[in-house]
Amino acid sequence: MRVLPEKPDVKDPASVSGWLKQLADVAVSAVHPDTLFSPDQLPARPPGRTVVIGAGKGAAAMAAAFERAWEAAGNDAGLTGLVVTRYGHGADCRHIQVLEASHPMPDELGEKAARQMLEAVRDLGEDDLVVALVSGGGSALMTLPAEGLTLPQKQAINRALLRCGAPIREINTVRRHLSAIKGGRLVVAAHPAKVVTYLISDVPGDDPTLIASGPTLPDNTQPRDALEILERYGIEIPDEVRQHLISDDSAPAPDSPGFARDETIMLAKASDALDAATEAARGAGLDVRVLGDNLEGESRELGASHVAMALELQQQIDKPLLILSGGETSVTVLGEGRGGRNAEYLLGAYTALKGAPGVHVLAIDTDGIDGSEDNAGASFGPEDWSSSLSPEQYLARNDAYGFFEQLDRLIFTGPTRTNVNDFRAILVLPRNP
DSSP states (O other): OOOOSOOOOOTHHHHHHHHHHHHHHHHHHOOOOOOOOGGGGGGGOOOOEEEEESSSSTTTHHEEEEEEHHTTTTTOOOEEEEEETOOOOOOOSSSEEEEEEEEESSSSSHHHHHHHHHHHHHHOOOOOEEEEEEEETHHHHSSSTTOOOHHHHHHHHHHHHHHBBBOHHHHHHHHHHBSSSTTHHHHHHTTTSSEEEEEESTTTTGGGGGGGOOOTTTEEEEEEEHHHHHHTTTTTOOHHHHHHHOOOSSSSOOOOGGGGGGGEEEEEEEEHHHHHHHHHHHHHHHHHOOOSSSSSSSSSHHHHHHHHHHHHHHHTOSSSEEEEEEEEOOOOOOOSSOOOOOHHHHHHHHHHTTTTEEEEEEEEESSOOOOSSSEEEEEEEEGGGOOOSSSSHHTTTOOHHHHHHHHOEEOOOOHHHHHOEEEEEEEEOOOOO
């Protein structure tokens, strides 16, 4: 864990901004795969083969960390397998193949990777072991359409879901029921081999079946649930997709006996990142209030509501207060601007704050990429208020990236190779610090 200064110089905006960025680094470091695998978490070496598969923004780093831990435990038998991650999120592995594909819009390489994964686990026996390394982003990266459906159909539906503001739970429900590999279908191909799944959660509530749409875990939803979601958001449903959702019965039942031997291990989640940040901030002498690790909702609206809370609390405090939250918000896309959900949250907060003194705000995506942009997020303080820019106009066209680019307050970290979704921090200073 990085060591923070004892306390930011609250009279120096640059000191506050730098301190918040360091705090975000502490949070991300706490959930990085390099720190997560310990000898007591490793499965026993099987009599047969050990095949590693995985998908997600943290999958390559998880694979590299698992290889190191496996060998350190004295397992000299070679590993085989493959994982798929987002372009630019790879890591060096000795035995496990690392593939890269597109996120958030799936592409042909993601489809190819999913087919290769199914082939890698076919024809295994009871003496074999499958290790699944699953993290957020795996749904888009491991895209294999169900029989009778096409990749362009899935791409169109995925694009519409991302633009309509649907929460990730609903998006992944649809993805599972249009897939030949998600919703436990990958594990059906692997059985009777034992499957041990390691997870880094990016979903509010940390439901294992929702992370990367649960390729190795049973699905508790039904095809009709996916159909209802598409109809509710007014998304165009091709005839083949509609017929599939009416008649599909390919998902394994949650009580299927094949799941009984399997294990699921949660390596990291949003609360771990918030706990690390809380510990660091309290060590620096700040009061901390955590709003939760599972917040959802429209990004700009959540930003405005958090600012309103900060201004109310500012009237009651006599020492700096840090407000932390995590989760995954949504953006309803109405314009053609640039920006992910964290930048949009910040622009909603900026618009509501109107330059009021004593409130500094940061929001990043812990994977280092906010939406489909090249920034992790952004931050701002009272010194960044500009009367020459109209935040309302930027919000109207969903151009939070352009707004904070004008202010030179975008945060660039590059891929972090982990993912527990949003990390938000608001430092509230008393009226007379």
